Amino acid sequence: MSDLNTSATIVKSPITGQILYELEDYGIEDLKSIMNTARQMQPIIRAMSLDERIKEVDKILRYVLAHKEFILENIIAETGKSRTDAYASEVFEICDVIDVYKKMAPKVLADAKMKIPIFLMGKKARQWKEPLGTVMVITPWNFPFYQVIVPSILAFLAGNAVVVKPSEWTPLKPLWEHLFKESGFLKDAIQVVCGGKTAGAELIKLRPNKVHFTGSVRTGKKIMALCAEQLTPVDLELGGKDPSIVFDDVNIDRTVNGVMWGAFTNAGQNCTGIERLYVQDTIYDKFVGELVAKTKLLKTSHPGRNTQVADDCDIGAITADFQVALIEDHIEDAIQKGANLLCGGIKEKGSHHMIPTIFDNCTQDMKVATEETFGPTLAIFKFKTEEEAIQMANNSPYGLGGSVWTSDLKRGERVARALVVGNVCINNHMINEANPYLPFGGIKDSGIGRFKGEEGLLTFCNLKSVIIEKQSDLIELQWYPFTKEKGEILEGLTTSYFGKPRKWIPFLKNALKSDSIGKKQKL
Numbered sequence: 001m002s003d004l005n006t007s008a009t010i011v012k013s014p015i016t017g018q019i020l021y022e023l024e025d026y027g028i029e030d031l032k033s034i035m036n037t038a039r040q041m042q043p044i045i046r047a048m049s050l051d052e053r054i055k056e057v058d059k060i061l062r063y064v065l066a067h068k069e070f071i072l073e074n075i076i077a078e079t080g081k082s083r084t085d086a087y088a089s090e091v092f093e094i095c096d097v098i099d100v101y102k103k104m105a106p107k108v109l110a111d112a113k114m115k116i117p118i119f120l121m122g123k124k125a126r127q128w129k130e131p132l133g134t135v136m137v138i139t140p141w142n143f144p145f146y147q148v149i150v151p152s153i154l155a156f157l158a159g160n161a162v163v164v165k166p167s168e169w170t171p172l173k174p175l176w177e178h179l180f181k182e183s184g185f186l187k188d189a190i191q192v193v194c195g196g197k198t199a200g201a202e203l204i205k206l207r208p209n210k211v212h213f214t215g216s217v218r219t220g221k222k223i224m225a226l227c228a229e230q231l232t233p234v235d236l237e238l239g240g241k242d243p244s245i246v247f248d249d250v251n252i253d254r255t256v257n258g259v260m261w262g263a264f265t266n267a268g269q270n271c272t273g274i275e276r277l278y279v280q281d282t283i284y285d286k287f288v289g290e291l292v293a294k295t296k297l298l299k300t301s302h303p304g305r306n307t308q309v310a311d312d313c314d315i316g317a318i319t320a321d322f323q324v325a326l327i328e329d330h331i332e333d334a335i336q337k338g339a340n341l342l343c344g345g346i347k348e349k350g351s352h353h354m355i356p357t358i359f360d361n362c363t364q365d366m367k368v369a370t371e372e373t374f375g376p377t378l379a380i381f382k383f384k385t386e387e388e389a390i391q392m393a394n395n396s397p398y399g400l401g402g403s404v405w406t407s408d409l410k411r412g413e414r415v416a417r418a419l420v421v422g423n424v425c426i427n428n429h430m431i432n433e434a435n436p437y438l439p440f441g442g443i444k445d446s447g448i449g450r451f452k453g454e455e456g457l458l459t460f461c462n463l464k465s466v467i468i469e470k471q472s473d474l475i476e477l478q479w480y481p482f483t484k485e486k487g488e489i490l491e492g493l494t495t496s497y498f499g500k501p502r503k504w505i506p507f508l509k510n511a512l513k514s515d516s517i518g519k520k521q522k523l
């Protein structure tokens with residue numbers, strides 16, 4: 001029996017409400033044993049060549065290709081996603097990430113020759129990328145397969161053992177059991193702990209060498225506080241409230257389709273989904289009219305289809321119970337404060353099957369304008385000038401993603417630079433996430449650190465800096481004993497080298513003096 005009070009005990013289908021299975025009941029001793037296994041695995045992983053680690057990761061890619069339907073079935077059962085959402089952002093993306101890192105890892109993780117300043121002439125400088133040890137990955141429920149696999153394989157490629165605590169809403173327990181059995185992936189190199197929040201917190205207290213956290217700002221702060229107590233380094237990939245700015249020179253048809261996808265894909269359960277839309281006044285009525293008309297045509301999992309998520313469904317279900325309540329609260333708050341409901345709204349209280357909802361006439365005191373909704377809602381605002389649009393878009397505690405739509409690419413770049421966010425697109429939205437070569441992450445309340453890209457490997461490394469020097473009889477200028485003569489040489493070197501203009505002859509004279517004193521001097 002568990003001696004921990006885990007926060008959720010059952011996993012339900014958001015589509016049918018049916019209980020799928022119970023969460024595992026971890027006690028402290030179970031968690032210690034998992035952490036010990038990871039620590040025992042770590043030297044084995046570290047001793048493997050990168051090529052051997054890449055071969056292990058490739059087994060996951062082969063597994064994904066061979067078991068696509070089983071994977072989709074499990075993801076859809078626990079999240080309620082539409083099939084295309086599940087396929088594109090979990091199955092396809094994992095294949096792409098693995099394919100890219102198979103090519104990128106050898107270059108990024110190779111020992112690097114570094115430059116040295118003239119004062120260290122004769123020495124060599126290197127940077128070695130070594131594993132940190134055991135990495136703990138904590139993940140949310142919106143992309144439960146992708147968010148577990150991607151940071152885990154990056155940490156593994158860098159030579160670490162990994163312990164993952166997936167969301168208690170979507171642990172995908174049957175999928176992990178099948179994957180680790182059937183793929184042939186190195187046993188226990190990545191261990192998945194299908195427990196609740198308390199299991200996550202207790203694992204952190206067992207001092208992994210790094211915590212990589214993806215989730216809400218609220219939990220991110222708790223994780224950082226726990227890590228701070230023991231100086232465990234932590235990456236925080238947190239929430240967002242992405243703005244998207246549409247200027248009046250756009251191709252309206254394409255931009256409407258792009259914005260609609262950016263707002264409603266994955267039923268809006270995206271950290272970088274568009275939640276705030278700023279449209280220039282001169283095209284406002286036409287643009288918003290088309291956006292609303294097209295949004296009304298989207299096929300949702302509601303109503304009458306709520307026992308299954310059809311293959312052709314555009315908008316799947318909302319995964320977590322508490323998220324349904326939060327989205328409803330934001331919709332009610334907006335209506336009560338005078339927002340204009342253009343489509344959607346609450347059709348059936350408490351239902352996980354929600355209709356895409358668009359408001360305009362929104363004001364800054366509404367939750368849809370300021371707090372992360374994480375659902376299929378879009379708040380629209382009108383702007384006149386570029387400056388006004390930038391000011392409105394930046395008026396947020398979040399800084400995850402954003403986008404600018406315009407035919408004038410110079411203006412697009414100017415506005416993209418002015419947005420205080422970690423990820424930005426011009427004439428698209430959140431597609432940065434589909435490029436594993438790009439680092440991803442937020443600023444302000446949206447997080448600390450970068451994930452994917454080269455940084456996504458380096459974040460799991462001890463970047464060891466190395467100086468190599470041959471044995472000799474030289475006593476260096478800055479070593480003991482300190483003498484008046486050495487002080488004068490140091491002064492001469494400093495002023496001749498850094499002064500303007502640089503004085504090479506005095507510099508070389510002082511360098512030679514330093515060398516000859518060093519060879520003669522004995523303490």
Ligand code: NAD
Pocket residue numbers: 138139140141142165166167168196197198199200201202214215216217218219220222223237238239240270271272372374400442446447
């Ligand atoms: P959450 O913060 O509630 O939970 C995330 C994970 O943290 C879960 O596994 C949970 O069990 C665990 N957890 C909760 N309390 C804990 C504690 N005290 N100690 C240790 N672990 C604990 O987030 P969620 O509701 O699952 O996910 C939605 C949030 O994730 C949204 O805010 C969304 O924007 C964000 N998100 C961010 C990114 C990104 O890359 N920036 C990506 C996806 C989702």
